Amino acid sequence: MIIAVDGPAASGKGTIARALAKHYRLPHLDTGLLYRAVAANVQRLELDPGIEADCVAACDFDESLLDDPILRTDEIGKLASVVSAHPLVRSALLHRQRRFAHQPGGAVLDGRDIGTVIAPDADAKLFIRATPTIRAKRRHAELRAHGSTVSLDRVLLDIRARDLRDSTRGTAPMTPADDAALLDTSFLSIDAAIQRAIALVEARTAAKVATP
Helix, strand or coil: CEEEEECCCCCCHHHHHHHHHHHHCCCEEECHHHHHHHHHHHHHCCCCCCCHHHHHHCCCCCHHHHHCHHHHCHHHHHHHHHHCCCHHHHHHHHHHHHHHHCCCCCEEEEECCHHHHHCCCCCEEEEEECCHHHHHHHHHHHHHHCCCCCCHHHHHHHHHHHHHHHHHCCCCCCCCCCCCEEEECCCCCHHHHHHHHHHHHHHHHHHHHHCC
């Protein structure tokens, strides 16, 4: 079974995807980490994130980089949103993601174009969303917990800018798949959001089984 979980930053898609993977005993891939690894490589090699060829060169990274805590920083997250807009970067990482999705038994993948590009044949597709203000508050709390002094207003501006880049890029823009179930987590607890996600997956897979 392949489960595609898409949505913008701080919507809760990562938490939900990990919970679904645990519930269904499936491997999980946070595809955003791949783009963050490219971004970190661009930074390490002192390349230009605005130059597509530089970013493609940075796609050649060791798997161990995916475990580096630097990938979770806000700075790398912003840079990842820039490098991920390059079509050739997305193409370079496409096969790795599809190979993971179509491994024996299936998998859970979360990102921004899983249901539309990476695994359009997924058995269940979810698009997780929340209001920009709610997402900014969540991200702000995370950053403060790690010692950041960035203001909530700054985080909100960054969230809106990232949403705009991700949804308007020419290649694989962030948008719900036509057959994705929408889940708004704005006013849901983590447990409630997870249970709702499981119910949506169950409903989607049951519907597919019932279809002759």
